[in-house]
Amino acid sequence: MDLKQQLQDLLEQAQNVFSKVNGQNDLQERKAEYLGKKGVFADYMAKMKDLTPEERPTFGQTINEAKAKINAFFEDAKNRIETAEINAKLQSESVDVTLPGKEIVPGRKHILTQVVEEVEDIFVGMGYTVKEGPEVESDLYNFEMLNLPKSHPARDMQDTFFITEELLLRTHTSPVQVRSLLENTNHGPLKIICPGKVYRRDDDDMTHSHQFMQIEALVVDEKARLSDLKGTLLTLAQKLFGDTREIRLRPSYFPFTEPSVEVDVTCYKCNGEGCSMCKGTGWIEILGAGMVNNAVLEAAGYDPEVYQGFALGMGVERIAILKYGIDDIRALYTNDLRFNRQFK
Numbered sequence: 001m002d003l004k005q006q007l008q009d010l011l012e013q014a015q016n017v018f019s020k021v022n023g024q025n026d027l028q029e030r031k032a033e034y035l036g037k038k039g040v041f042a043d044y045m046a047k048m049k050d051l052t053p054e055e056r057p058t059f060g061q062t063i064n065e066a067k068a069k070i071n072a073f074f075e076d077a078k079n080r081i082e083t084a085e086i087n088a089k090l091q092s093e094s095v096d097v098t099l100p101g102k103e104i105v106p107g108r109k110h111i112l113t114q115v116v117e118e119v120e121d122i123f124v125g126m127g128y129t130v131k132e133g134p135e136v137e138s139d140l141y142n143f144e145m146l147n148l149p150k151s152h153p154a155r156d157m158q159d160t161f162f163i164t165e166e167l168l169l170r171t172h173t174s175p176v177q178v179r180s181l182l183e184n185t186n187h188g189p190l191k192i193i194c195p196g197k198v199y200r201r202d203d204d205d206m207t208h209s210h211q212f213m214q215i216e217a218l219v220v221d222e223k224a225r226l227s228d229l230k231g232t233l234l235t236l237a238q239k240l241f242g243d244t245r246e247i248r249l250r251p252s253y254f255p256f257t258e259p260s261v262e263v264d265v266t267c268y269k270c271n272g273e274g275c276s277m278c279k280g281t282g283w284i285e286i287l288g289a290g291m292v293n294n295a296v297l298e299a300a301g302y303d304p305e306v307y308q309g310f311a312l313g314m315g316v317e318r319i320a321i322l323k324y325g326i327d328d329i330r331a332l333y334t335n336d337l338r339f340n341r342q343f344k
């Protein structure tokens with residue numbers, strides 16, 4: 001068989017082999033077999049020495065052409081395998097964008113936080129500053145300087161968790177009044193609200209919680225009057241319970257205010273007609289307030305002949321319960337997500 005025929009057969013065979021190559025390992029083995037140093041062309045190259053110098057260039061060229069063709073078969077096979085590999089990878093990593101997604105439930109603020117923020121916004125809108133005070137408080141600030149000396153019977157209204165004789169868990173946010181008055185050393189106009197947790201030795205039931213929240217407001221300057229308190233209360237009631245609400249003040253008693261009032265708002269359910277919400281009275285009690293007692297001002301170093309002020313204190317749970325028709329205060333603290341998620 002002449003050389004041409006031999007090479008022709010070899011090319012056909014190689015084409016066939018490379019067209020069937022399967023996978024990288026196979027490919028590399030076939031490459032070594034056909035194109036490697038010890039591959040099929042090694043024998044041909046060995047024949048070179050038997051040829052005359054004149055024959056050698058043509059022979060060499062023929063061999064090189066055959067090699068180039070086999071190399072092309074190899075390249076084709078390589079491309080085919082790589083494309084197949086990429087396709088397989090794409091297939092296995094593909095994402096079906098039409099599948100329904102998992103619902104993401106965003107967190108939301110607890111209803112008490114929402115009420116606190118709502119009340120804060122109302123007061124900040126009227127020029128108040130938000131203040132905080134410690135929950136572990138001294139007897140001095142929680143009681144004594146609020147006109148509640150040790151023997152005072154009104155202390156019984158706030159059953160107290162004492163830590164020591166002098167330290168306690170604050171029973172109300174009113175000690176922040178004392179702290180704010182003392183901090184305000186130049187006796188300039190004072191206008192603060194203080195939201196925060198308070199504690200009382202109550203047995204928990206539908207209407208009581210040993211820990212609850214209050215928001216305190218205090219205004220002290222040279223001209224704060226009862227009418228200013230009244231206007232403030234009306235604004236607060238209308239912003240919280242609706243523009244058409246009215247308020248009524250009933251005389252009450254708190255040691256730290258004189259006079260003291262209990263504040264009622266017209267029932268937002270029956271509009272004052274009388275219903276189960278307002279127990280037929282048309283009015284709902286929302287908070288306590290009054291003019292700052294002279295004894296409180298004096299204890300903090302303010303001359304009551306020059307300065308006067310008003311204060312109010314509300315229970316955050318009570319506002320939330322009234323506003324959102326919650327029937328058990330404990331629901332606010334047991335963190336049942338089905339309850340919490342109702343409040344958008």
Ligand code: DAH
Nearest residue numbers: 172174288289290311312313
């Ligand atoms: N500290 C009172 C309480 O916890 C609430 C209160 C009533 C606060 C009247 C006040 C106020 O500032 O003027 O029962």
